[in-house]
Amino acid sequence: MNKKILFTGGGSAGHVTVNVALIPYFLEQEWDVTYIGSKDGIEKEIITNEFSQIPYHGISSGKLRRYFSWKNFTDPLRVMKGFMEAYSTIKKEKPSVIFSKGGFVSVPVVMAAKMAGVPVAIHESDFTPGLANKLAAPFATKIYTTFPETLKALPEEKAVCAGAVIRKELFEGDAKQGRRLADFHSAKPILLVMGGSLGAKKINEAIRTNLSELLKTFQIIHICGKDNVDPSFNQEGYRQYEYVTSELPHFLAATNYVVSRAGSNSIFELLALKKPMLLIPLSKNASRGDQIINADSFVKQGYALKLEEEELTNDSFLLAIRQLQEKRQEMMENMDKSSGAMTIEEMFLQLTSMRKTGKSK
Template identity: 60%
Template structure:
């Protein structure tokens, strides 16, 4: 019997790649011929290439979809059109039975091309409200899966299902001892992990580094600062370990952490929830985003999983106060997290996607 094929797409940030990374091993184990369409500039090329070097990767043109005025708004539609044509040629060559889109700007031309090629498309929405890319993709999709139940009210009832979170199995295989050893830490103090996403966060980096002398009295600190944000002057500071970005070591570092300070991207916060890690969330401000992280963070706070500090209120003093509040709420927060349903496995998610293949 001829080997069946599936195309995955999504990129721009690690959040638009992580679910694809999670389900890829399951698809390969089931004997599917898996291909990936992304952009050459996005982080997806590096992440997929490193973890799955034998999976064919195709870079296509992709315009950014902006909600604000920019001269590039007049030229980027032509990039999207070029991307549609490139994706269409790839689809006709590869002949997939289904395409799965995790979102991000690069997914838009792929989803449009799939419709032209009469290939079913399944898309995934991680945030409380659909992102612009997925809003555009929605009319071309056979079905959309969501993490939040609240998202369903923003989508057509007949083609939307809430699956809950999907967590990579390797996340649960991390080891605290290995994470501590990787950083050169012991068990003498709790560990505070601060991360600003794959691209880093300047405001989070600054707030942490201004408070290092005070925080290091109580914590060991792991700082995922983002590419280009490593501070050489702090490299030798005892108890403080900074990394621009980590991949295979991340599960160990998450298990080593007692508390986490982070942005509020849905993929990350559901991973923290699955590991029962008390979290302080500093969502991207409405001025810097469409406000999706604010909704994610506020919902997690309402459910008792997180403390929230809005970016507009972020100062040296408020950061320190919020971290201390987080430590005070640890027992209560962990107890609440332990009552949540178990997340779906990648195998279960892959089965849901494959249900729509032609």
């Protein structure tokens, strides 16, 4: 019986996180695992670092834009090339099922899978489907969603709400180890700042501009994105990182408060770990507005506070941080009442059933 799965997804860490959660379980069950991503995207760095034993196949990828750009005329050619490369890889690897987390690179892979006759499961994290997953949906066998409201925008016969898929290693962090790694102590609370894998300029600026004031109350772990570490700010109680992997569970275990973007994967992980959060979603000027919707949902349920990027000033930021401290207990009580999500084991069983039947159940 063929036990081989191919994963795809990329463009940002959010389009790799669920894959990183699922891959170890398949490896433990002695499945052959392979990955298709872009040739130089962040997914290549993450997958090759985390799973050196997995074959990684880089393909051409074009960005799918909702605005005018001259690259809109050339990127379709890259997508077509990526489709041919993906089809060739699928025929060579012969996976029995494909799992796509989304992102631009996944579209030609899902299309090629349909042509190759391989069942495909897509995971959509956000409240509203992204453009890549909208394009890929007709070619998919099953579509998992994080938010139940997302089902309304997808084919009823394919879509199922699975909730968030949480990496099990996040629950295995040790707070003492987290403080030791950051050279912190236990006498002052820790504020973890996450701007996403690519960083967030305005969040980085807000932290550094208000650093002296924040350090009166907190020790700060600042994950600021690639090439965004600024050594001139190095000082006691403040640690900067471009991106963290093995350290993250320990940092989260030690963390008392979080400032974050509002990507679905990240905020559901923070919810599962019961971390009070201030969300600063990407603005509509820089995105399709999905993070704003995600943040609004969490605010409505009492899991988080939200500060719009357009309203981000020194005063508004410090006020929001004070409110976060005041509402910490209330948020944690609300998080205790949150509903569970599909376990990795449950998703594993559904994906393996696709392999056996060639269709979703």
